[in-house]
Amino acid sequence: MIFNILTIFPDIFAPVETGVIGRALDSGLIEINKINIRDYADNKHNNTDDYPYGGGDGMLMTVQPVVSAWKSIENPGRTIILSPKGKVFDQEKCNELASLKNITLVCGRYEGMDERITEMIADEELSIGDFVLSGGEIAAMTIIDAVSRLVPGVLGNEKGSSRDSHFDGLLEHPQYTRPEIYEGLEVPSVLLSGNHALIDRYRKKESLVLTWKLRPDMIKRRGLDEQEIKLLSEVFPVDRKLFEEMKR
Template identity: 45%
Template sequence: MKIDILTLFPEMFAGPFDSSIIKRAREKGLLEINFTDIRDFSGNKHNTVDDTPYGGGAGMVMQAPPVMRALEHVRGLRGGALNRVVLMCPTGLPFDQNWARDLAREEHLVIICGHYEGFDERVRELAVTDELSIGDYVLTGGELPAMVVVDAVSRMIPGVLGESASAEEDSFYRGLLEYPQYTRPREYEGLIVPDILLSGHHENIRRWRRRQALLKTLERRPDLLREEILTDEDRDILREMAEVIRGILQLD
């Protein structure tokens, strides 16, 4: 996958993208990330890319021409159409695992990082295909959200993670939170690894993990328990849980 990031601060990406899994993916040629500084396309000697908003108001607005010229530059480098142009902004749709899977199917992504009080609306109208937000809060710019999107998307690219099944076991991948994980030592500070994980009985371990994932999701994110993701086994497990809860309430 090739990812082009349009930003005013390309230096912000050096640390996160030059270490760990993303660094190895880039070294293996599985992921190519390039940065385009929007200021290089300002068209004036001061390299300014913002101006006061028409109609008045606080703050500055990023101008359309520098952004559009930067996009044309990327289009020239890639030699074709820009099929997915993602704008990171607080008004975008909530980014989640479904978005990560969808974007990971693309061969090329362009991500635009905003600053100031936002973009001239004509950037959206002329070039943007998707607008995404990573949460209901406002940051100083779109660089950190872009890092989050790239990290989540890159994990979906075949070969990026050490094991092909690793991403599929993550929270949210299949709609549920991840089950509890343990490793050595078996006992620590009086807490002991559940015996079933040491039993060697793969089917019992699988069912225990599914049960724990359902329990954690029910406790922390019940909104994720949508009908379409539940299997017949899941419904049986939830019914068992309900019976246990009813029994406890009757005892009280």
């Protein structure tokens, strides 16, 4: 999978070049191709910004350097503009992007971009949340990290991401590692039992309970199967009717 990044700060991507994603880069499972928009500016001082027509605060990225930089990419694939105005990036979008071979991420700076950039090159605009960052680079890194985890082989263990929060529309159950007791706090005994059927049931139930407590909106969106209704009703008997209405 190839990620092309259009940015005026190509040197700040170290966070996605370390750890598990760093190893995927080393092994060639993914590739990150950083393109410095400034190198494509056709003006004397390589400027990439200018004042907004009609007045207003700050500067905007100009069309020419971004579009020329984009045209230099042999196969841009899906072109995504990072923007607080975009659709909010979530696990569903992440799964969709993980099936692509080429993705181009365009990072804005200053007070944003000339609208014609979006018109000319964007397939879609994505936001990483309802807040405003100073630039699209951190948003691009967020998307690269989350999508790369789903590329076969990146986590080493194919099952790795399938247990993560959001993968199945639920939050992950609590996890424990050694020691068995720390300052009087014990690891739930079922996890030490060696009985994998019991452990799976316990984890599924914890995952459902946690999601229902913290993110009931996720359960309402996702629905519940027969077994999940049973598990949740054991903990929240008064909500059984509600769970049954969510049967899928």
